[in-house]
Amino acid sequence: MKKALRFHIDVLHPERCIGCYSCVYACSRHLFNTIDPSRVAVFVRLNGTIANPFSVIACRFCKSPECAFACPTKALQPLPEGGITLIASRCEGCKTFDCISACAIEALALDRRTKLPIICDRCGDCAKYCPHNIFRYEEMK
Template sequence: MKAILTDITKCIGCNQCVIACKNTYNLPSEIPRHWQTGDGLSARNWTTVIRKPDNHFIRKQCRHCQEPACATACPVAALHKTPEGPVVYDSHKCLGCRYCMMACPYGIPRYDWDQPIPYVRKCIMCYPRIKEGRQPACTEACPTQATIFGERDELVAEAKRRLKENPDKYINKIYGLHEVGGVNVLYISDIDLDCLTMGRDLQEYPLPKTTSAAMNSVPFVFVGMGAFMTGLHWIIKRRMKLQNEKENGGANNG
């Protein structure tokens, strides 16, 4: 499983990652629009650097969850989790329901609101490059190694090593290690990273679990309801028939 580790203490906010991303995917430049959120992500900016006080810079991008809510939500499997780690998007399948955008706990996917033929847009962790054996454009461009690419296990070990070496410098937490079932874009930081999660504390359970109980019971409800209704109909019909016979019989006797 490939992953990205971003060390907030090392980021100098130079935006090289953003530029590299835009050059790789030929994304046009973006201007402020009324449907954007404040963080700078948009259909044309798949990663962004959020400025925080005291020269802190937080790079925001898709977290590539290990059990992605967006892929579970998508009714046509346009979004899916690849074995290498990235969650990728197939625009040929998409029908534009935007359920993925509603489902994402980080609020990452963006939409081409100004296009007559719109698609969902988000970071794909440079899946084509990973398949070629290269690293994503953003981590390659980073001049300070603030954001690095590698195997998830190795990056977690590296993050733990840094936390252990500088316990005073960092908040003792690897952001994304366990939340929503673990994600593939990890952060270590000296400031709180609330701004990455729509302001709510994320629990450890993976989001696909929330619907699986309901979805698993679908066949049983379907068959059960059919059997119940057929049975009910049969019983009621039989009762009415008996009652009719009784009434008719009584009338005959009388």
């Protein structure tokens, strides 16, 4: 896991998205050993109609992440290399999910089972399974 933190994921070409959800399904397989398009850290969103281009959203690993600043209990901690980590024990008790509404690109989702935000662990499966090379997955310099 430590090693993965040195990797970075970019959504480079969202306009190439075909709506196959390969990234989404891969993410839920990886993070939760299940197939569930609402328990993921990468999102394919329809914008009102399928006739509009899809939006592809993933964590941008901000240096000053909105979500971490919004967290009232400091459960979400910014990482020096960008992005966040979750201290799950601190997160309990929060009923407002400020972190989730704080993210401007809505890249953070709530796990409805655990009631914790779902954090991307940078495994790169989204990039691996995308047939149209929408993502860039590389080690940080």
